[in-house]
Amino acid sequence: MIQLMLLGLLQQRDLTGYEIVQYLNLSQAESWSGIKVGSIYYALKTMEEKKLVKVKSIENVGNRSRTIYSITQKGDHYFKIKLEDTLSEVDLNFPNSLYTAVTFLGELPYEKAIKAIDAHISHLEKELRNWKTAEKAKEKVQPKTLPNYMKALLKNGCAHIEANIEFLKEVRELLSKESFEVHLPPLNKKGEISDES
Numbered sequence: 779m780i781q782l783m784l785l786g787l788l789q790q791r792d793l794t795g796y797e798i799v800q801y802l803n804l805s806q807a808e809s810w811s812g813i814k815v816g817s818i819y820y821a822l823k824t825m826e827e828k829k830l831v832k833v834k835s836i837e838n839v840g841n842r843s844r845t846i847y848s849i850t851q852k853g854d855h856y857f858k859i860k861l862e863d864t865l866s867e868v869d870l871n872f873p874n875s876l877y878t879a880v881t882f883l884g885e886l887p888y889e890k891a892i893k894a895i896d897a898h899i900s901h902l903e904k905e906l907r908n909w910k911t912a913e914k915a916k917e918k919v920q921p922k923t924l925p926n927y928m929k930a931l932l933k934n935g936c937a938h939i940e941a942n943i944e945f946l947k948e949v950r951e952l953l954s955k956e957s958f959e960v961h962l963p964p965l966n967k968k969g970e971i972s973d974e975s
Contacts, residue, residue, distance in 0.1 A: 780813050780821045782864060785830065785857035788849040792834050795819050795845065804919065806912045809905060810935050822847055830856055873942060880949055884958030895950045899943055906939045 787798055799815050807813050825831045830853035837844045849857070876898070883891055913932045917924050952958075966972045 779811060779864075780817060781825060781830065782857065782860050783807065783811060783813055784818070784821055784825065785849055785853055786861070788831060788847060789854070789857060792846050792848040794847070795822055798822075804912070804915060806908055809908065825853070829853070871938075876942070876946075880958075882958075882960060883949070883953065884960065888953065891953055892950065895946050895953070899946050899950075902939055902943045902946070906936060906943070909936050909939065 783802070784798060787793060787801060793801075795818055798818055802808070802813065802815050802818070808815055822831060826833065826847075829850055831847045832850050834846045834848040837846065879894075886894070909932060913924070913929075916928065916932075964972045
């Protein structure tokens, strides 16, 4: 995913690693793309070795140098194939670790379970505020009105976070009303799930 993101940014114009980091921070890419901003320079170096990007120039600014990257023809070709492949892939993007934890929630004492759920809800609510703040920040720095596709993307991201908040609130309420026991079906002598229940 990091290569797709970096090549997509370099499709727009030549950029330094620092400029890429600034754009990713502005859009809070770490929270929605899974890309760690700290891995950008390593990724650029790897992509340069693969000839997907090249160093266009190195400028000296005071005591520091700025390396300006541009996408290569090979990078452009790779980007378009990867973009099409990614768009056609199904990515259900379930919160797998959360679902696993809820499955075994009955193993925790009630108070600890509630405390953990409340902490998770609090983190998600903070993330939701960050997404809404990011939308306003993007609108401020955009040279023109925020495109509708970007508004749709931000709306969808917020909807996912809100759905997880509502799910956890429901789980919290159910926890006070019913038992969260795991019910494993019986196995036959071969260790397979038995048809007899």
